[in-house]
Amino acid sequence: MIEIQNLTKNYGQIKAVNxxxxxxxxxxxxGFLGPNGAGKTTTMNIITGYIPSSEGTVKVCGYDILENPKEVKKRIGYLPEQPPVYTDMTVKDYLEFVSELKSVDxxxxxxxxxxxxxxxxxGxxxxxxxxxxSKGYRQRVGLAQALVGSPEVLILDEPTVGLDPKQIIEIRRLIKALGREHTIILSSHILPEVSAVCERVVIINKGEIAAIDTPENLSKGFGTASKLSVTIAGPKSSVTGYIRGIYGVKYVEPNIEKEKDVVNYIIESDKDIDIRRPLFFAMAKAGYPIIEMKSLNMTLEDIFLQVTTREEEVEH
Amino acid sequence: MLAIWKKEIKSYFYSPMAYVLIGFFLLVSSVLFFVFNLASGYGDIRWIFIHWIFILVLIMFVSILTMRILAEDRKNGTEVLLITSPVSITSMVIGKFLAAFSVFLVMTAITFIYPIITIAYGAPFTVQIIGGYIGFILLGGSFISVGVFASSLTESQVVAVVISFVSMLLMWIMDAVSSSFGGFISKVLNWFSVLARYEDFYRGILDISSIVYYLSFIAVFLFLTVRVIEKRRWSQG
Incomplete structure (x- = not known):
């Protein structure tokens, strides 16, 4: 549906997209994920034909954006970061204008x-x-504008910015529903949003693709350790000692002391070793009851930070 | 193109903009009409149209009329909508030009009342009146194309209005400027002298080459406008 190949955009010496x-x-x-200034908006502006690329090709439904811009533009609905609304028009007049502009029957x-x-x-x-x-309603008018002419492809640049939590949930639900009939590219810097809505995620950093996969695979593939949060009743020092003795544990950190001698610990262990059972037996043997235990999965947020900071570390 | 034309016309007439501008223009030209024709009982209305106050007001009218036409879209981000819709930049610019031009035509049509009054009171109906109006419409169109061009250069309406006002003033006084140079420079500057040809129309000279001149003047400025927008697309983020 959308093919992007070797897309590059230069601004003088700077490569905004590489x-x-x-x-x-x-x-x-x-989902299109990346910190501010990573090149998300630039890429979207190129796909929609707002700005031309320096190198590389974008094809939508088989049409090249530079050779056949009209055919591509007919098939795309675009909601830019700032909704492109005429503030001195009524909602209805505005949408009528957009339908005329997109020559809807x-x-x-x-x-x-x-x-x-x-x-x-x-309505x-x-x-x-x-x-x-309000900002939230303007955003909806912007989204409505993108839907006019029922384009096959929707490109939404930060569609939930400035909305209240209830509206965010509604818009996400709406985007998911739209996904049945439309192909959607959605950019965001809000991670739970991307993992809630998107089937595949492109993480982009400094104009380059850092990772591309489903949210689940990303969480699986990127962890080098698994984390546990455990609350154990028992004196801190001796409990930490017992935990350290378990095979596979890399790191223990007392987190919060909930009551006297009831402490919450964060335990990191090797990725392929499940320490929950040995931990249970060790604590049972020592006579320190486990009050609560849950595994902390690597969230998209952790992966995002890891992917985007790892490159910096290499550079410096 | 039609969609953009309609939208711009609506935004002119749904806001006080068109009414204030047309009202202001008619007030000034009516005062001139009163002084030159009614009060003195003189039947020839041509003097109004080539009076310097009239030209100055026309320049103000056009620069205010066109100041927001492209600058506002850029500032509000609605330019994205226009450029990413399946409408070419050329037809977008032409649509906007025609909208401003239509407001100008409405205003021009109202001034028909002056010759109607003088003719009703016995002044002869002359070809110069028709020729004069053709010249006036062509001059207006040329000024509007300059205004549209100025509006494409900036996202600030104030800057746009200053650019277009000053460039039209320069075109107006170009006659005097060009005669102080000689040879090639004078020829180039003369090309921009839109007013000299305009006055010919009121003398009753209906020269095809002048009509072609004005039409190509408009085409050149609209073409430059399209180029400015295209150029910015290539260089902006």
Whole structure:
């Protein structure tokens, strides 16, 4: 559906995007993850034809963005970081203008616009001026704009920025639902969002792809250790001693003392050794009851930090 | 193109912008009409259209009319929508130009009232009036193309209005400037002298080459506008 090959964008000496390649399949929701200034927006601007690339090709539905921009633009709905709304227009007028701009069939226009307003829940505000809407509603109007003309591909640059938590959940649900009919690229620096919505994640850092995989595989592949959080009733020093004695434990750290002599520990162990059973038996033998035990999986956040900081360490 | 034209027309007439500008322009030209024609009982209205106050007000009218036309899109980020939609930059620029031009035409149509009044009171209907109006519309179109171009250069409406006002003023006084040079420079500067040809229309000279001149003047400035936007796409982040 979307093929990106060796995409590079230079600004003078700086490479904002450096030799990026990936493909997005039909009906997929791809997450685009990276710190600020990593090149997410630049890449999206190139895919949508807002700015041209310096090198490399972008193909959407088989059409090249530089050779056939019109065909590509017809198939893409784009929500930039700042919703491209005319603040002195009403919501309805604005969406009508966008349908005309995207040359939606005249007969279908009205029905399509009211469907979209229903979908993103701005129907009640259809006759209000956009400048009087809150940030969250403007964002929805921006999303509505991207949906006009039912494009096959949706490109959403930080779609949930500035929304309240309830709206964020709604928009995420909406994006997931849209994913059934549209191919979606979604950028974000909010990690739980990407893992909640996306089927595949591209982590981009300093203009280069740092990792590309499903959120699950990323959490599996990137951990070098597994972490446990355990609360044990017993004197701190002797409990730590017992834990250290277990085979496979790399590191123990008393975390919080919950009550007197009831302490929460963070234990790191080798990735392929499960220390939960030996830990249980060791504590039972020593007579220190385990109050609580849970494994801390590597979150996308940890991976993100690891991927993006690891490169810096190499550099310095 | 049609969508953009319609949207711009709406934003002119849904806001006080068009009314204030047209009202201001008509106020000034009506005062001139009163002084030159009504009060003195003189039937020829051509003097209004080539009076320096009238030209100055026209320049102000056009620079304010066009100041936001591209600058605002850039500032509000709506430029992204226009460029990523399946509409070419050329038709976007033409659509915007035509919208401002239409407001100008509405204003011009209202000034028809002056010749109607004088003719009703017995002044002869002359070809110069028609020729004069053709010249006026062409001059207006040329100024608007300069304004659109100025608006594409910046995202600040204030800067845009200053650029277009100053460049139109320069074009206005180009006659005087060019005669102080000689040879090639004078020829180049003369090309920008939009006013000299304009006055010819009011003398009743309907020269095809002048019409072609104005039309190509508009085309050149709209082309430059498209180039400026294209150029920025290649260099911006």
């Amino acid at each position: 030799n990026i390649s990936f493909t997005v399949e039909k009906g997929e929701i791809l 005249k007969k279908k226009r009205r029905a399509q616009i009211s469907d979209i307003m229903e979908l993103v829940k701005i 009640d505000h259809r006759n209000r001026l956009i400048k009087n809407l």
